[in-house]
Amino acid sequence: MAVDAVRAVDVIAEVVRDAKPGETPARLCAAAVKLLPVVGASVSLRGSGMPIRLAASNSLASFLAEAQTTLGDGPWLHAYRDGTPVLACDLTAGRDLHRWPVFARQAAAVGVRAVYSMPLGSDDGLTVGTLDLYRDTPGGLTEDELRRAQLVAAVMTLALTTLPREESGSGGEEAWLAGLATEHDEVYQAIGMVMAQLGVDAEEASARLRARAFAQGRTALEVAHDVIAHRERLDGD
Structure with a gap:
């Protein structure tokens, strides 16, 4: 059954309700899995020469986020550089397999056949990272599914750039993003x-x-x- 925009917003709101700032990225990854035909999601920010994995919905997503970091290549890099979604719809054959052969083999080895990378950006065109979505069957996203993925990415961007600081256990104040x-x-x-x-x-x-x-x-x-x-x-x- 199709999930319209209102339903998507409701799912996101429910998942992040009462979340502390540091918990929000992981919860939004969980929301992406609820809203889309994917088995995992991870969020990474661009660091000094490599992405920083901030959160993942499960161990599979965490592994593939780290794999892209280690290789220094994958859909995330192109989404980050171009500021547009990269939809690797079939990592088992054709263009996507040849574009990222090593990453594609690693993904296939753990049962992932498609990856969708959504840039996290601001209105001024600055891309700060990516939301990466992992699917266990080849295939693209419908227009409605792509809109949902971009909605989660937009909320993720807002969370990463505007959430307040929270008190640390030591009594001082620590930036929650740095803590992640x-x-x-x-x-x-x-x-x-x-x-x-x-x-x-x-x-x-x-x-x-x-x-x-x-x-x-x-x-x-x-x-x-x-x-x-x-x-x-x-x-x-």
């Missing part, structure tokens, strides 16, 4: 260490970190942990 990305602070620290070790800029250091992670079949975050702990050096890559 705490684990990725280690990625930035690792990038800084690689920059110092190799005398390269942030983009090159990020690329080397991703390359090491891909070569070892790990995530960029896992490699960053080892770089900080001095268990891993990227010299000579």
Whole structure:
């Protein structure tokens, strides 16, 4: 049964009701799964050379968000760069498979056949990240489904840019958005260490970190942990 715009707004309102600021992105990912023919959703912001995964609806969505981070490629990158939705409707064959062959194989390995990436942006054309939607069968979105996906992305953008600060457990005030990305602070620290070790800029250091992670079949975050702990050096890559 078709879900009209009013119903979509009602679902979003119900899902985020009484949510603390830091809980809102994950709840909006859950709303996307309720409203669309998808099995998972994740939200990422663009960081220094790689996206920062803020929230995901489940472990599958989290895994594929991290996979795109590690590869430095995927539908999210094109949605972010172009500021328009990217609909990879069939990762098992044709144009989408050839466009992102490594990511497509990783997605297919966990049962995902299509990915829809919605840019998160403002009225001035600035794109700050993406809402990524994962489907277990090939296929596109209907016009109504695309409108619903864009509605969730618009609410997500509003949440990320306007939600108030909340009190932290230590009694001080902490930006809720920064708190969501705490684990990725280690990625930035690792990038800084690689920059110092190799005398390269942030983009090159990020690329080397991703390359090491891909070569070892790990995530960029896992490699960053080892770089900080001095268990891993990227010299000579």
